[in-house]
Amino acid sequence: MLFKTHISKNQIGLVFRRGDLARVLDPGNHTVLQRPFGRDELEVVDVLVTRFEHPLLDVLIEDAAILEQLEVVELLDHQRALVWKDGRLFEIVGPGRHAFWKRPYTLAVEVLDVSGAGALEHPRLDAILRHPTAPFFVHAVRVDANERVVFRRDGAQIGVRGPGLHAFWKSSAELKWTAIDLREQSLDVAGQEIMTKDRVTLRVNLLVTYRVVDVQSAVDVAADAGQALYRAAQLVLREAVGARELDDLLVDRNAVGSELEVELADRAAQLGLELTGLGVRDVILPGEMKTILNQVIEATKRAEANLIRRREETAAARSQANTAKLFESTPALRRMKELEALQEILKGTRATFVLGQDDVLGQLGRLIGAPPDEGDDP
Incomplete structure (x- = not known):
């Protein structure tokens, strides 16, 4: 018996006889023979489904008529393939045998070697990473400018x-x-309780700023270069504070910071870091020591104030004595001082003076009741 069938332009027909491929039918009308002891089986395949998957794929591609219409990709364990369909990424495939219909579109396959460093460098990397299956095949890392x-x-x-x-x-x-991160970073070495040379327990806060200058050393020398620098800063801070008495530490904290920076610079260089700044931010005294220190400072300032007051009083007395000697030796100067005093007294008042032909100083003296000098007219 015969039966007729039609194969569309987007299809091909596979005729199987007793499980084996007997014929390949191209688009068009065909007649298929139906045998009395078992009919031929027709399988219609849609070539618009780009990937061709079939349980008998390995056998089917041995047929030249099928193989001519397929792009068969054989990939080893160290290979991956990018399948481009009409210029767009259609699929990323791994090791194995893969088959894709060549029509009705333009198909291109790139086979890439993933051995060695396994880096994926491609002019259309963004398009590859946007593909839905990319996370199954590729690690993507975006690195910022810093x-x-x-x-x-x-x-x-x-x-x-x-x-x-x-x-x-x-x-x-x-x-x-x-x-x-190549930007400047900071370490706040805070709350360090340290005993000074004169056995006073302090709480010291240290601020360290640094940046990475050698990336290789920063990842090879220590698991965390920042934490390694933090621990080194703790140690040098304890050594520096423990070697000083309280007064020395309070008087010159900058000297302590400079010493710490010198000692810490070598360790920072080993870690691939460069110190950009270091300073003692806070020195916190215990409560009773703070009270005692405030009392000492208060007493010292009070003594200094008394000393300054006495010096000013002595200077004022000495100035008055010198002025008195000067007035005693210079009567005219004394008269001028008297006139200045009189001007100050009469400021803002209305007064009338009648002066004769006598000595002006004598007449003014009589007006204010001053005794006449020797030689003046009574």
Whole structure:
């Protein structure tokens, strides 16, 4: 028996006889023979479904008529493929055998080697990473302008990357990365209780600012370079404060900061860091010591004030004695001083003076009741 069938332009027909491929039907009208002891089986395949998946794929691609219409991709364990359909990324595929229909679109396949560092560098990296299946195949890391990132695969360093978008193929190897911030950072070494040389317990706060200058050392020398610097700052602070008496520490905190900066600079360089600033921010005394110190300061200031007052009184007395001697030796100067005093007394009053032909100083003296000098007319 025969039966007729139609294969559309977007289809092909696969005729199976007793489970084996017997014919491949191209688009058009066809007649299929139906045998008395078992009919032929027709399977219609839609080529608009770009990926061709079939349980007999390995056998079907041996047929030249089918193989001519398929793009078959064979990938090893260290290979991945990008399948582009009409210029757009259609699929990312891993190891194995994959088949894609060549029509009715333009198909392109890129086979990439993921061995070695496994870095994915591609002019259309953004398009690849936007694909829904990209997270299953690729690690994507975006590095900011103020960062550097150190990448390691199975513990071995594979590179230091700067700003930008970086991608690595996923594999059985473990990929790790460490981001290093190149901006200035600060450590607040706070609440350090330390005993001075004269056995006074203080609480000291230290501020340290630094930045990373050697990315390689910053990740190789210590697990956390910032924490390593923090611990080193604690130790040098205890040594510096413990070697000084309280008065010395309070008088010159800047000297302590300078000493700490010198001692800490070498350790910072080993960690790939550079100190940009260091200073003792606070020195906090215990309550009873603060009271005693305030009393000492108060007594000292009071003594200084008394001393200054006595000096001023002595200077004033000495000035008055000198003035008196000067008036005694210079009568005219004394008269001028008297006139200044008289001017000050009469300021704001209305007074009338009648002066004769005698000595003006004598007449003014008589007006205010001063005794006449020798030689003046009575």
